[in-house]
Structures are given as C-alpha cells and as structure tokens.
Amino acid sequence: xxxxxxxxxxxxxxxxxxxxxxxxxxxxxxxxxxxxxxxxxxxxxxxxxxxxxxxxxxxxxxxxxxxxxxxxxxxxxxxxxxxxxxxxxxxxxxxxxxxxxxxxxxxxxxxxxxxxxxxxxxxxxxxxxxxxxxxxxxxxxxxxxxxxxxxxxxxxxxxxxxxxxxxxxxxxxxxxxxxxxxxxxxxxxxxxxxxxxxxxxxxxxxxxxxxxxxxxxxxxxxxxxxxxxxxxxxxxxxxxxxxxxxxxxxxxxxxxxxxxxxxxxxxxxxxxxxxxxxxxxxxxxxxxxxxxxxxxxxxxxxxxxxxxxxxxxxxxxxxxxxxxxxxxxxxxxxxxxxxxxxxxxxxxxxxxxxxxxxxxxxxxxxxxxxxxxxxxxxxxxxxxxxxxxxxxxxxxxxxxxxxxxxxxxxxxxxxxxxxxxxxxxxxxxxxxxxxxxxxxxxxxxxxxxxxxxxxxxxxxxxxxxxxxxxxxxxxxxxxxxxxxxxxx
Amino acid sequence: xxxxxxxxxxxxxxxxxxxxxxxxxxxxxxxxxxxxxxxxxxxxxxxxxxxxxxxxxxxxxxxxxxxxxxxxxxxxxxxxxxxxxxxxxxxxxxxxxxxxxxxxxxxxxxxxxxxxxxxxxxxxxxxxxxxxxxxxxxxxxxxxxxxxxxxxxxxxxxxxxxxxxxxxxxxxxxxxxxxxx
Numbered sequence: 001x002x003x004x005x006x007x008x009x010x011x012x013x014x015x016x017x018x019x020x021x022x023x024x025x026x027x028x029x030x031x032x033x034x035x036x037x038x039x040x041x042x043x044x045x046x047x048x049x050x051x052x053x054x055x056x057x058x059x060x061x062x063x064x065x066x067x068x069x070x071x072x073x074x075x076x077x078x079x080x081x082x083x084x085x086x087x088x089x090x091x092x093x094x095x096x097x098x099x100x101x102x103x104x105x106x107x108x109x110x111x112x113x114x115x116x117x118x119x120x121x122x123x124x125x126x127x128x129x130x131x132x133x134x135x136x137x138x139x140x141x142x143x144x145x146x147x148x149x150x151x152x153x154x155x156x157x158x159x160x161x162x163x164x165x166x167x168x169x170x171x172x173x174x175x176x177x178x179x180x181x182x183x184x185x186x187x188x189x190x191x192x193x194x195x196x197x198x199x200x201x202x203x204x205x206x207x208x209x210x211x212x213x214x215x216x217x218x219x220x221x222x223x224x225x226x227x228x229x230x231x232x233x234x235x236x237x238x239x240x241x242x243x244x245x246x247x248x249x250x251x252x253x254x255x256x257x258x259x260x261x262x263x264x265x266x267x268x269x270x271x272x273x274x275x276x277x278x279x280x281x282x283x284x285x286x287x288x289x290x291x292x293x294x295x296x297x298x299x300x301x302x303x304x305x306x307x308x309x310x311x312x313x314x315x316x317x318x319x320x321x322x323x324x325x326x327x328x329x330x331x332x333x334x335x336x337x338x339x340x341x342x343x344x345x346x347x348x349x350x351x352x353x354x355x356x357x358x359x360x361x362x363x364x365x366x367x368x369x370x371x372x373x374x375x376x377x378x379x380x381x382x383x384x385x386x387x388x389x390x391x392x393x394x395x396x397x398x399x400x401x402x403x404x405x406x407x408x409x410x411x412x413x414x415x416x417x418x419x420x421x422x423x424x425x426x427x428x429x430x431x432x433x434x435x436x437x438x439x440x441x442x443x444x445x446x447x448x449x450x451x452x453x454x455x456x457x458x459x460x461x462x463x464x465x466x467x468x469x470x471x472x473x474x475x476x477x478x479x480x481x482x483x484x485x486x487x488x
Numbered sequence: 489x490x491x492x493x494x495x496x497x498x499x500x501x502x503x504x505x506x507x508x509x510x511x512x513x514x515x516x517x518x519x520x521x522x523x524x525x526x527x528x529x530x531x532x533x534x535x536x537x538x539x540x541x542x543x544x545x546x547x548x549x550x551x552x553x554x555x556x557x558x559x560x561x562x563x564x565x566x567x568x569x570x571x572x573x574x575x576x577x578x579x580x581x582x583x584x585x586x587x588x589x590x591x592x593x594x595x596x597x598x599x600x601x602x603x604x605x606x607x608x609x610x611x612x613x614x615x616x617x618x619x620x621x622x623x624x625x626x627x628x629x630x631x632x633x634x635x636x637x638x639x640x641x642x643x644x645x646x647x648x649x650x651x652x653x654x655x656x657x658x659x660x661x662x663x664x665x666x667x668x669x
Binding site for chain 1: 492493494512520529544604619644645648649651
C-alpha cells in the first residue's frame with residue numbers, strides 16, 4: 001500500500017455515494033409501489049406500473065455500478081496511482097445517460113424494461129412514437145461508453161504497473177510456478193472486472209446500436225436470437241460485475257479490522273480466474289427456455305452456473321468466515337455489513353444455482369423466483385457492501401462513530417429484506433410470474449408481505465442515508481482541518 | 489414437484505449457511521493465532537469443496553437426462569400419437585391451431601411469435617406452472633406436454649412484451665378421456 005487517493009477522487013467518490021444512496025431510496029420506493037399495486041393495496045395503471053418497473057430495474061443496476069465503481073476506485077488507489085479525471089468523466093457520462101433514460105421513461109412513456117429485448121423497442125416505437133426508445137437506448141449507450149472508457153483506462157494502468165492483465169490476475173503464479181502471493185485482491189478483482197465488463201459493454205453497445213438503427217430505418221434488422229444473446233451477455237455480466245467490484249471492500253476492510261492478512265495465494269488467484277471465465281460463459285442460463293439454442297450451449301449454462309458458485313462459496317465467503325473466526329474483531333457498522341453481505345451473496349447464489357438447473361428452470365423461469373434470488377444477493381449482498389463502505393469511508397476519512405441507531409437500522413434492513421425475498425421466492429414457487437402489473441388472488445398475499453417488508457426496508461435505507469450525510473460533515477471538517485494544519 | 493424441491497432445498501441450504509455465519513459470529517469474540525486457524529481451515533475447505541462438487545455432480549446426473557428439449561419425454565409415456573399444435577404469440581393474445589384436448593393427449597406445441605418475444609407458460613387448473621418455452625419471432629421452439637388431468641388450463645405470457653403483458657392469457661380445456669367435463 002504505497003499510493004494514496006487523489007483528493008479530487010475522494011470528493012468524486014462522495015458524489016458517487018451520495019447519488020447512489022439517494023437514488024437507491026427512490027428506486028426502493030418504486031419497488032414498494034409495484035408490490036402494493038400487485039397486492040391490491042393501491043391502484044396504478046399498467047402503463048405506470050411498467051414505466052416504474054423500467055425505471056426501477058435500470059436505476060438499481062445503475063446505482064449498483066456506481067457504488068461498485070466508487071469502492072473499486074477508492075481501494076485500487078492504494079496500490080495504483082489513478083487520474084481522477086476519468087472517474088469524473090464517468091460520472092458526467094453516467095449523469096447524462098441517466099437523464100436521457102428518465103426523459104425516455106417519464107416524458108416519452110418508454111416502458112420496455114431495462115433489458116430492452118429486441119425487437120420490443122422498435123415495436124413500441126411504432127405504437128407510441130420513436131422518441132422514448134431513442135432516448136432510452138442512446139442514454140444506455142452513453143452510460144456504457146463512460147464505463148468502457150473507465151475500464152480501458154484501468155487496463156492501461158494495470159498494464160503499466162503490473163505488466164498486463166494476465167499478471168494482475170496472477171497468471172505467472174498459476175501457470176509459470178512463480179513463488180509467493182499475487183497482487184493485492186483489489187488489483188486481481190479489478191483485472192477480472194475489466195475483462196468481463198468490457199466484453200459485456202461491447203456486446204451491449206452492439207445490440208443498442210443495432211436496435212437504434214432498426215428504429216431509425218426498419219429495413220435494417222437483426223436476428224432476435226443473436227440480439228438476445230448480446231443483451232444477456234451485457235445485462236448478466238454487467239449486473240454481476242457490480243458485486244465483483246464491491247467485494248474489494250470486504251477483502252480490504254475485514255483484513256484491516258481483524259489485523260489479519262487476506263493474501264491472494266494460488267487458490268485465491270485460481271478462484272478469480274475461474275470467476276472471470278465462468279462469468280463470461282454463464283449468461284446462457286437466461287436462454288434455457290429458448291429451445292432453438294444448441295443443446296450443448298444450454299447444458300454449459302447449467303453446469304458452469306453451478307461452477308460459478310464455487311469461487312464465492314469456497315474462497316471468498318469461506319475466507320471471510322475464516323478471517324473473522326476467533327479474531328476478536330470490533331463489530332461496528334462496516335464490519336457487520338461486510339460480514340452479513342457475504343451471507344447475502346451466498347444465500348442468493350443458492351436459489352440462483354437451483355434455478356439454473358434446466359428442469360427446474362422449465363417450471364420457474366420468469367416467475368418471481370428470479371427476482372427472489374437476485375434481490376437476495378443484490379440487496380443483502382451488494383447493497384450491504386455499498387452501505388458498509390459508506391460508513392467505512394466516513395469513519396476513515398472523517399470520524400463517524402457507530403451508534404445504537406446503526407445497530408437498529410442493520411437489524412431492520414436485514415430482517416425485512418429476508419421477508420421481502422422470502423415473499424418473492426414463495427411467490428415464484430407457487431407460479432406467480434414476474435413483471436406482471438396485476439396478480440391473481442392466490443398471489444396477492446405474498447405481494448402484501450413483500451410490500452410491508454419493503455416499507456421497512458425503505459425506512460432502514462433512509463436511516464443509512466441520513467447517517468451517511470450527517471457523517472460527511474466530519475469528512476469535510478477533517479479535510480478542512482488537515483488543510484489548515486498543512487498551511488500552518 | 490420441482491418447485492417444491494427448489495423451495496425446500498433453498499430453505500435447507502440457507503439454514504445451514506446461517507448456522508455457519510452465526511457460529512463464526514459467536515466465535516469472533518474469542519481470540520486465537522491466525523496461523524493454526526488457516527491450517528485447519530484449509531483442511532476443512534478441501535472436504536467442503538469436495539462436498540459441493542458431489543452435490544453439484546449429483547444434481548447434474550439426476551437432471552441432465554430429463555431435459556425438456558427432446559421428444560423422447562413424450563414418446564416414452566405411451567404409444568398414442570403426438571398431436572402437433574401451432575402456437576403464435578402476438579401482443580396480447582395467443583393464436584392456437586387447436587385448444588381442446590383430452591386426458592392422455594401428448595401434445596407437441598410449436599411456439600413462435602409474430603411481433604416481439606413472448607413466453608409460453610402452461611399452467612394447470614391448480615395454477616401450477618407445468619411447462620414453458622419462449623415464443624420468439626423468426627424461431628420455433630417445440631415443447632412437449634402430456635395432459636394427465638382434466639380441467640381448464642391457462643397459457644400465460646412469461647416474457648415481458650409491453651403494457652398488455654399481464655392480459656395475455658388464453659384458456660384451454662382438457663376433457664376426461666372419452667367424455668366431456
């Protein structure tokens with residue numbers, strides 16, 4: 001650890017976290033509105049339901065990427081000197097992209113979901129006008145370009161400092177028998193995310209451009225199966241990578257709190273290389289019900305989805321348990337959330353792996369089982385990591401202290417999140433489809449349980465966010481104090 | 489059946505996971521050297537890893553022979569002729585070449601779409617999802633199902649297809665063998 005984060009990057013990270021936390025609350029409110037409508041507790045039109053659904057999906061993936069990027073940049077800066085201009089550029093492009101997406105949804109009534117499955121946007125453009133689809137797809141493209149520039153820059157920096165992405169992933173240790181440990185976990189994870197997410201963004205850009213061209217000139221068409229492959233190669237990998245970025249905080253902070261090393265030994269490096277490969281391969285589990293896809297490709301979707309659970313279960317989560325075991329670690333907001341986030345990640349991976357089993361997928365695909373598992377590892381895993389980092393940032397850069405209200409808000413968040421995902425998984429088990437504005441009477445109770453749970457989750461998120469903004473004052477005063485000290 | 493297995497398996501494994509995390513949390517208040525913990529932890533990890541491989545291998549062996557993609561599933565159940573039904577999804581309806589069936593009918597649904605991608609989800613009278621495939625323009629996905637119980641079945645759209653997605657429902661009637669309901 002011989003580098004320090006640039007002060008401008010630190011300020012930008014505050015912007016990333018502030019935006020992520022505020023949008024998180026808004027998106028959670030959208031989620032509650034959808035559940036209340038499905039549970040007959042309120043009534044909104046289907047048009048509004050699907051607009052809110054599109055905003056909720058896009059917004060949640062967006063803030064997950066924002067939070068993950070903040071974590072990656074903050075910890076990677078300890079090992080590699082980084083230019084904050086790239087982080088700022090990404091934020092600016094993200095902001096422009098989000099503004100276009102919001103205009104598409106709330107001004108031009110775009111409601112084709114964050115997965116914009118071709119040829120749905122062009123079909124909607126014919127019915128409701130092209131502006132919504134053009135704004136949405138262009139906004140997503142701009143947002144993607146921002147992240148692609150960021151990853152290209154990070155790739156250049158890792159190549160300069162570590163001699164290439166292969167070395168950053170420890171290939172010289174795995175394949176050439178080099179002794180010792182590999183680069184820090186933050187570097188290994190960054191290399192993995194650069195490779196996988198750049199691939200995802202290129203796939204996404206291809207399908208976005210093709211969809212845009214198809215809307216502008218319907219004579220230009222695309223094979224819908226190819227488009228679906230590209231869409232999920234983008235969506236699955238991009239969403240997955242948010243957690244691979246955020247987990248850097250778990251490695252760094254648990255190691256710091258326990259005063260125990262979390263070295264990137266050979267097994268650790270093999271696990272991350274497997275994650276790199278498997279994450280690229282397993283998006284096909286989204287196409288298990290597309291029987292026209294070659295069978296071997298779908299079997300790969302099942303088998304490697306199983307295998308992709310192994311690195312997190314055997315190395316990362318197990319490593320977290322090992323490092324905390326008999327460590328006499330101080331339990332505060334950050335350490336509690338990072339520890340619980342590992343539980344959330346693995347707990348979500350379990351129903352996800354089960355759903356990747358083709359015979360199970362045949363009777364559970366696109367039911368609420370699917371949001372059940374991804375809300376578990378995104379909400380109780382990834383978001384817990386981001387919120388934990390918000391506290392850690394304020395504590396490290398300022399002087400935020402853990403209070404009893406933090407213990408209360410963590411308990412509130414996790415208890416009711418278990419209720420929310422439990423209601424989703426149960427609804428999926430009894431066949432309730434996902435993405436339906438209105439539900440049959442037998443599905444309504446689970447929606448109501450989900451909605452009530454959601455209200456308390458929003459309350460917990462408001463407390464987290466209020467505590468974060470309150471804690472930022474100590475960050476500012478510490479920076480101000482340091483500046484004055486330096487001047488004198 | 490698979491829905492129940494999925495739910496029970498999830499509850500079981502998440503419970504085990506919660507136990508492991510609760511145990512480590514409890515032990516975190518004590519202190520010990522990390523070296524011996526790592527040594528023992530790595531030994532346990534080998535068995536844990538092999539255990540996971542065994543579970544995943546068992547699940548693969550048990551399930552990969554029963555894939556819903558092949559016609560052998562229908563052929564293996566009897567000598568009856570397989571009925572072919574053409575299904576087309578269009579915002580927001582299902583067009584079918586036939587929608588009256590009898591118990592024992594082995595049906596080959598050839599599913600496609602005219603406009604955007606839809607999801608062909610077949611629900612029985614108890615509203616259990618019993619089979620599905622995607623309905624994609626330019627492609628035909630073939631899914632087999634043998635009706636074993638009489639009743640009113642429903643086809644629900646399971647792939648988001650715009651604002652009328654939830655009204656894209658069609659009822660089909662399955663009569664008892666040799667008679668009407």
